[in-house]
Structures are given as C-alpha cells and as structure tokens.
Amino acid sequence: MQSMTVSDKSGGNEVQGPTGFLELGGNVLVVDYGNVYMDGTEVGYLYEDGYLKNPGTESEDMVQWRLIDEVEGCVFRGIDASGIELTLPTSEYGGPTGNLIFNGLKFTVINGRITTEDHRIVGEFDDEGVVHVRDRKTKVARRRLDESNLLSVNFDGVKGNGNKWRHEYYRPLYRKDKPYYENEIIRYFQDYDKLTVLQKKYVVDSLKPWSSSGLLQVVRKSEGNAALGNVKHGAAGVTRVRSGMVDLDAEEFERDIDLFKRFGALAVVSTKYNPYVEVRVNLVVSHEFGHQLQFCLSQATQDRVAELYQARLKRSLKMQPPPPGYEGGSELCRPENLPNRLFISGYAKSSKEEYWAECVAAFSVPESRALLRQMDPGICKIITEVILQSETTFSAVLSEQLLDLQAALRVGGEFGEELVS
Ligand SMILES: [Zn+2]
Structure with missing residues (x-):
C-alpha cells in the first residue's frame, strides 16, 4: 500500500x-x-x-x-x-505510471490515467502508447487519437507490469522546436522556408486561429494546401474550385504584406470615382483559406451566410449606392459614409463567397476582428461557431475527425475560447 x-x-x-x-x-x-x-x-x-x-x-x-x-x-x-x-x-489491468509531456505540457500518468496537477483526469494512456482524451466540450469520455490527431508524446516511467519504459511520438515532418499550430502552417504553406522573416510572420499571424483550432489541418486534408505561384488574374489569390488548392500570386502577396505593414489589416484606398473610396482587407492568405473553409461547411451553415449577405447587399445598394458609371461589384463609399458601410471591405460586397472569405480574413487577426464584431455581429457569431462548435457547423463527413483533433488540442493547451476573444 x-x-x-x-x-x-x-x-x-x-x-x-x-x-x-x-x-x-x-x-x-x-x-x-x-x-x-x-x-x-x-x-x-x-x-x-x-x-x-x-x-x-x-x-x-x-x-x-x-x-x-x-x-x-x-x-x-x-x-x-x-x-x-x-x-x-479506469482499467482493471492497470496501465503505465510516470511523467508525460503531451504537446509540450506536463501531465502525470497514474495506472494509465492522464492527470493534471489539480487532480483532474484528462485522458488515458496505455502500454502500447495509445492515447485517449476526455472531451469535456462534447462530453465524450474517450476519444481515441490516431496518427492524424495525436500530438507529440514523451513518456518516461513504467509500464503496467512495472518494467521501465520510455516512449516518444512526433508527428511526421514535425519540428520539435515549434508548437503544433506553427508546424501545421508550415505544412500548409508550400515553400514556407523560402519566405522572408516578415512574410513568415504575416502568414503565421493570419492563420494562427485556424491552425490552433485544428481547422487548418482538416481543411488542408480535404481541400489541399497553398502555394505561391503566378496567378495572373489581377487577383491576389485564387482558390481552384475543383481541387480546392490555393494559388497565391507572388507579386500580389508581396503587395498585400506591404499594405499590411503600412496600414494594418484594413486600408482605405482611393478609387478613380473621386471622392469615393474603398476599404481593403490586406489578408490574402486567410482570405483564400476562407474559400477552402467554406467548402467544408454544412449546407445549413452556408445558407445562414448567404442570408446575412443578401440582407447586407440590399441595405448597401440603398444606403451606399455606387457612384455613377461604376459597374464593379465592390462597395464604394464617400469618405464621410465609411463608418456606416455595410461590408467590412468593398470586395466583400461582390458575392456571398467573397463576403465569407473577406470576413474570415478580417476575423483572423485581433485588430480587424474587433471592428468586424462591431460591424457584423451576425457573421462573427457564425465564424465563432465554426471554430468552437464544429459539430453543428461543419459538413458531417468532417466533423467527427475535427472533434477528435480539437479534443486533443484542448488537452494539449493549444485550443481554447481565448482564440476567438
Ligand atoms: Zn476570393
């Protein structure tokens, strides 16, 4: 005893x-x-x-x-x-006992129970190195983690039979000096290593909430990753509808980063319809990710987005009528009307898809998220649900794997409500 x-x-x-x-x-x-x-x-x-x-x-x-x-x-x-x-x-056969570092966080394993310093049980660990996590969010006692959602594991202790045992697991291509979210962004963004320090920071900052919540990994697996190429569309990026892969135009990518550096997430730019101006969201990487994300949402969620868009479009046409002669789809405003604009950016007015992508982009960094929350609480509610309640917003085929991954990320200290605050 x-x-x-x-x-x-x-x-x-x-x-x-x-x-x-x-x-x-x-x-x-x-x-x-x-x-x-x-x-x-x-x-x-x-x-x-x-x-x-x-x-x-x-x-x-x-x-x-x-x-x-x-x-x-x-x-x-x-x-x-x-x-x-x-x-x-938890098991009549016992299990390992020792110290466990899971995604960089310290836990104690007691007879196969993964426990915290304050005596909570957060999961189970067995003699084969299999990890189950308890999902306090959706109230599931055991979510088994497989290689797609297991985070890094470093165990030092004894097996159930008392034999000394050390066990390590790292995700494929994992860089041990970087957290999960950064590793996933590196996997998503082809040739990440060729970017400058400033470009890397821009990419990481604007994808962090999507990566830390597990969405980036699940969306990448479903839709593809992102690459810097030459789009030649005059658009900063294109999401291929059939494959879901994102191509970013290298020149436009650099221009976006330059604007971001100078003006922040949102910039007011002049138009040739003087004095009308247009607001720009300088977050092309998360914008294109937003298109990929949309393909992964349930029809019901997409319908809610379409409804919000239609209501805003109607009000915009009435309250912010385009300048005479303008045939584009963007919302252009007189400078004094900017605070009363209906869309976070001019481009968001052009279709329900661009509305969603621009809102996802603006939500990605705290600065523009705060403004979006004031201007369009409805879309912020949907985006928050997509991050925190994927079981009700994602397409059914993806939601279960996302819930497993999110449960692991919660235990691993990477994913919490603070991501969307
Ligand atoms: Zn777009």
Missing part, C-alpha cells in the same frame, strides 16, 4: 471531484462532487485522478491518501465534475 502527499488536502475546496457511487468493503457509498458519504456522514474524499482520502481517518495528521487501484474491491462509477461518465479504476 502506498500513501502519498496530495497537494490539496483540504478535501477538495478548490477542485470539484466526481459524483456517483463508491463500492467499498461490501458497502455502496455516495460520492457528491468528491465528498464521500456513508449514511449521510462525510467519511472521505475522492479525486478524479483516483486519489481517495481514507474513509474513517478522523484527525488531519492521520489522513492518508491512497490510490483507488490499491484499495481491494474498491470501484467508483459515476461522472466527473464536467458530467462525463467516469469509472475508477
């Missing part, structure tokens, strides 16, 4: 424990948020990671913490603090 020092001996005042029933010595005890009751009297405490305050120890200095695995015939069945099904011990 093992007794351990547990960091929070107060009995769980800071951390909520699980809720359910504890079988112990032929009795069934009630567990309520970690507090263990026998006949209505509190007799112990149970953490999600399996640490159990010995029932029946009265005085504080007598308190012993033991692992549930080591108490004969002791089993907990119920839910964890977030409401996901939990049985302790």
Whole structure:
C-alpha cells in the first residue's frame, strides 16, 4: 500500500471531484462532487485522478491518501465534475505510471490515467502508447487519437507490469522546436522556408486561429494546401474550385504584406470615382483559406451566410449606392459614409463567397476582428461557431475527425475560447 502527499488536502475546496457511487468493503457509498458519504456522514474524499482520502481517518495528521487501484474491491462509477461518465479504476489491468509531456505540457500518468496537477483526469494512456482524451466540450469520455490527431508524446516511467519504459511520438515532418499550430502552417504553406522573416510572420499571424483550432489541418486534408505561384488574374489569390488548392500570386502577396505593414489589416484606398473610396482587407492568405473553409461547411451553415449577405447587399445598394458609371461589384463609399458601410471591405460586397472569405480574413487577426464584431455581429457569431462548435457547423463527413483533433488540442493547451476573444 502506498500513501502519498496530495497537494490539496483540504478535501477538495478548490477542485470539484466526481459524483456517483463508491463500492467499498461490501458497502455502496455516495460520492457528491468528491465528498464521500456513508449514511449521510462525510467519511472521505475522492479525486478524479483516483486519489481517495481514507474513509474513517478522523484527525488531519492521520489522513492518508491512497490510490483507488490499491484499495481491494474498491470501484467508483459515476461522472466527473464536467458530467462525463467516469469509472475508477479506469482499467482493471492497470496501465503505465510516470511523467508525460503531451504537446509540450506536463501531465502525470497514474495506472494509465492522464492527470493534471489539480487532480483532474484528462485522458488515458496505455502500454502500447495509445492515447485517449476526455472531451469535456462534447462530453465524450474517450476519444481515441490516431496518427492524424495525436500530438507529440514523451513518456518516461513504467509500464503496467512495472518494467521501465520510455516512449516518444512526433508527428511526421514535425519540428520539435515549434508548437503544433506553427508546424501545421508550415505544412500548409508550400515553400514556407523560402519566405522572408516578415512574410513568415504575416502568414503565421493570419492563420494562427485556424491552425490552433485544428481547422487548418482538416481543411488542408480535404481541400489541399497553398502555394505561391503566378496567378495572373489581377487577383491576389485564387482558390481552384475543383481541387480546392490555393494559388497565391507572388507579386500580389508581396503587395498585400506591404499594405499590411503600412496600414494594418484594413486600408482605405482611393478609387478613380473621386471622392469615393474603398476599404481593403490586406489578408490574402486567410482570405483564400476562407474559400477552402467554406467548402467544408454544412449546407445549413452556408445558407445562414448567404442570408446575412443578401440582407447586407440590399441595405448597401440603398444606403451606399455606387457612384455613377461604376459597374464593379465592390462597395464604394464617400469618405464621410465609411463608418456606416455595410461590408467590412468593398470586395466583400461582390458575392456571398467573397463576403465569407473577406470576413474570415478580417476575423483572423485581433485588430480587424474587433471592428468586424462591431460591424457584423451576425457573421462573427457564425465564424465563432465554426471554430468552437464544429459539430453543428461543419459538413458531417468532417466533423467527427475535427472533434477528435480539437479534443486533443484542448488537452494539449493549444485550443481554447481565448482564440476567438
Ligand atoms: Zn476570393
């Protein structure tokens, strides 16, 4: 038997424990948020990671913490603090014990349970190196991670049978000195290494939310990656409709970066229809990614975008009529009308596809995201749902793999609500 020092001996005042029933010595005890009751009297405490305050120890200095695995015939069945099904011990065969670094974050593995310093269980790790994560977002107890969504793993400890074991896993082509999101951007953007320092920063900054949330990886696999080529369209980039690959015109890419450097994410440019001006979003890489992303959304989500677009188009034609003689599709404004424009950029008016891509681009960096949120809360709500609730916004064939990856990224500390704040 093992007794351990547990960091929070107060009995769980800071951390909520699980809720359910504890079988112990032929009795069934009630567990309520970690507090263990026998006949209505509190007799112990149970953490999600399996640490159990010995029932029946009265005085504080007598308190012993033991692992549930080591108490004969002791089993907990119920839910964890977030409401996901939990049985302790997690496996009747035990499992590895040791230190785990997952995506650069430190965890402790206790008999196959991946646990945090504050006694939460975030997943399971077995003797073959298979990782399951608990998904507190969609309340799934075990999401098995395969090579497409497993993040870097570095384990040092013992197997269930007590033999010393070191185990490492890195994703293919993974650069160990860079986080997941940067690695994925490097994979997405062909010839990334040939970019200048400034170009790299621009690409990474404008793709970060899409990469950290797992969307970039799933969209790349479905639609293709991005390459600097020569588009010769006069457009900064083109997303091929059939293959979904993105080609970026090298010259336009450089111009975009130059404008971004000088004016930020949004620039007001003059037009030949003096005094009318047009707003430009200087984020071509995330704009083209936005087109790829749109192909991956459910029809219902795309319909919601189309509805918002139609409503804005109608109001724009009425309130920001184009200058006489102008035949283009962009929203041009008199300078004094700029604050009342309907579209984040002039180009966003030209079609529902460009509206979506321009909004995705503007959402990519905090500066223009804040303005977009003021101007068009409806589209920001949809984009936020696409990032945080992919189960209701993505096409059904992609949503399950995305949820597995997002659960891994949450445990790995890369993906949280702060990405869209
Ligand atoms: Zn476009």
